[in-house]
Amino acid sequence: MADQTTDQDLRRAERITINKEFESFDAFIQEYVSNISRSGVFIRSKTPLPIGTKVNLRFTVIMDDIETIEGTGEVVRIDETGMGVVFRDLTGYSKNLIERLLVQRVD
Incomplete structure (x- = not known):
């Protein structure tokens, strides 16, 4: 029987995981992410x-509690300082967390 690889298997195999932990939201922004929005992150x-490149994203940030942003994305831009990743699929909790983080940054 021939080896049958599903589209889902290929998508999973092609993704690279980006997993990073930060002691605070400020550290998250200062050390790793220079720009985050509802649609993506640099x-x-x-x-x-x-x-x-398809990526699995997992950012753990300590705020009042330990919070995790997770989902999938795709690299859409690169330069000498890093890469722009557009969010392709985020958990509902992650979307809400990003919204809270953006509001917190404005205040």
């Missing part, structure tokens, strides 16, 4: 991934 990196 991640600082000396070795950005190629455009089109």
Whole structure:
């Protein structure tokens, strides 16, 4: 019987996991992420991934409690300082957390 690989298996195999923990939201912004919005994030990196790379995202940030932003994204832009990743699929909790973080930054 021939080896049958599903589209889901291929998508899973093609993704690279970005998993990072931060002691505070400020550390998250200062050390790793220079820009976060509802639609994506710019991640600082000396070795950005190629455009089109699918990534699994998991950012753990200590705020009042330990909070985790997780989902999938795709690298859409690179430069010498890092890469722009558009969110493709975030958990509902992660979307709400990003909204809270954005409001907190404005205040």
